[in-house]
Amino acid sequence: MTARNVLVRGLLVGLLAGLAAFLVAHEVGEPHVETAIALEEAASAADPAAEAADEPEEEVTEVSRPVQRTWGLLTGTVAIGVVLGGFVALLSAAAIGRLGRLTAVQTTGLVAAIGFVAYSLVPFLKYPATPPAVGSGDTIGSRTSDYFLLVLVSVVAALAAVQLARALADRFGGLRASMAGVAAYVVVAGVAAALLPTVNEVGAFPADTLWSFRVSSLLTLTTLWAVIGAGLVLSVDRLARAERAVAERRALAASL
Amino acid sequence: MAHTAATPEIATPATPAIPIRDLGPWAVFFGLFAAVVVFFVSANQGGVSVPSGTAVHEWVHDARHLLGYPCH
Numbered sequence: 186m187t188a189r190n191v192l193v194r195g196l197l198v199g200l201l202a203g204l205a206a207f208l209v210a211h212e213v214g215e216p217h218v219e220t221a222i223a224l225e226e227a228a229s230a231a232d233p234a235a236e237a238a239d240e241p242e243e244e245v246t247e248v249s250r251p252v253q254r255t256w257g258l259l260t261g262t263v264a265i266g267v268v269l270g271g272f273v274a275l276l277s278a279a280a281i282g283r284l285g286r287l288t289a290v291q292t293t294g295l296v297a298a299i300g301f302v303a304y305s306l307v308p309f310l311k312y313p314a315t316p317p318a319v320g321s322g323d324t325i326g327s328r329t330s331d332y333f334l335l336v337l338v339s340v341v342a343a344l345a346a347v348q349l350a351r352a353l354a355d356r357f358g359g360l361r362a363s364m365a366g367v368a369a370y371v372v373v374a375g376v377a378a379a380l381l382p383t384v385n386e387v388g389a390f391p392a393d394t395l396w397s398f399r400v401s402s403l404l405t406l407t408t409l410w411a412v413i414g415a416g417l418v419l420s421v422d423r424l425a426r427a428e429r430a431v432a433e434r435r436a437l438a439a440s441l
Numbered sequence: 442m443a444h445t446a447a448t449p450e451i452a453t454p455a456t457p458a459i460p461i462r463d464l465g466p467w468a469v470f471f472g473l474f475a476a477v478v479v480f481f482v483s484a485n486q487g488g489v490s491v492p493s494g495t496a497v498h499e500w501v502h503d504a505r506h507l508l509g510y511p512c513h
């Protein structure tokens with residue numbers, strides 16, 4: 186198993202995960218995006234002042250809606266899938282053989298699970314996905330920086346928690362060390378989430394559409410991570426088997 | 442001869458680790474690629490876009506919303 190071996194598989198698995206996430210996003214999420222855009226257009230048509238304020242942005246639409254919800258969406262999910270697949274692969278390659286007695290397969294599965302929680306799930310709990318028409322254009326700068334700050338803190342805290350668990354494992358055993366790591370992560374991520382500003386720009390947006398959109402977004406993210414995790418675990422399993430077979434042949438040859 | 446073959450069979454073979462220095466170049470190369478991609482998908486708001494205009498912003502617009510990145 187080499188860094189290159191695992192990374193290449195991570196990128197391919199990420200590509201597949203992006204395709205799967207696109208299917209879920211397109212089938213489950215897009216209807217709610219369309220509902221939100223229809224509401225947004227109805228609202229700006231009813232309010233001429235808002236229309237005038239939006240005009241410079243609205244008038245220069247370069248990509249049509251049918252393209253945005255198909256090829257555009259596909260580009261985005263595949264790009265993020267490849268990036269996350271690559272990261273899970275590199276982090277797995279770094280973690281394999283370094284997490285106590287965990288096998289290569291177990292380590293890879295754990296890295297993907299931690300990645301889902303730290304990169305997607307925990308940031309979602311503080312800053313859930315919003316459909317079009319919910320976020321204000323005036324706050325996009327601060328919303329973007331707050332979101333990425335939380336993602337950064339969450340991911341760094343998860344990496345630090347794993348290192349903490351590794352450091353404690355010799356003295357307290359794997360179970361207690363892992364629990365300490367989880368607790369440390371929860372405290373750091375919780376404090377960061379509590380300190381960062383809360384965003385509430387929902388206004389009069391219908392709650393049922395908002396809820397359905399958020400569920401579909403979480404489903405898209407879960408699909409992305411699940412396919413990355415499952416695909417990379419299977420790839421690493423094959424690599425590990427091949428390696429064991431080579432080692433057994435070598436041992437046999439040496440014993441003759 | 443017998444003792445060399447017996448040792449690996451008794452101990453559970455440890456999972457071999459990849460040396461960190463072998464990971465470094467891949468991590469740097471991939472980190473740069475990832476930063477560019479994530480910037481274009483999630484943070485490119487038109488105002489700071491490299492190809493001027495909002496085409497990239499609009500192209501991946503729905504993915505940004507459905508993958509939970511902040512947008513309008």
Ligand SMILES: [Zn+2]
Pocket residue numbers: 317502506512513
């Ligand atoms: Zn938007």
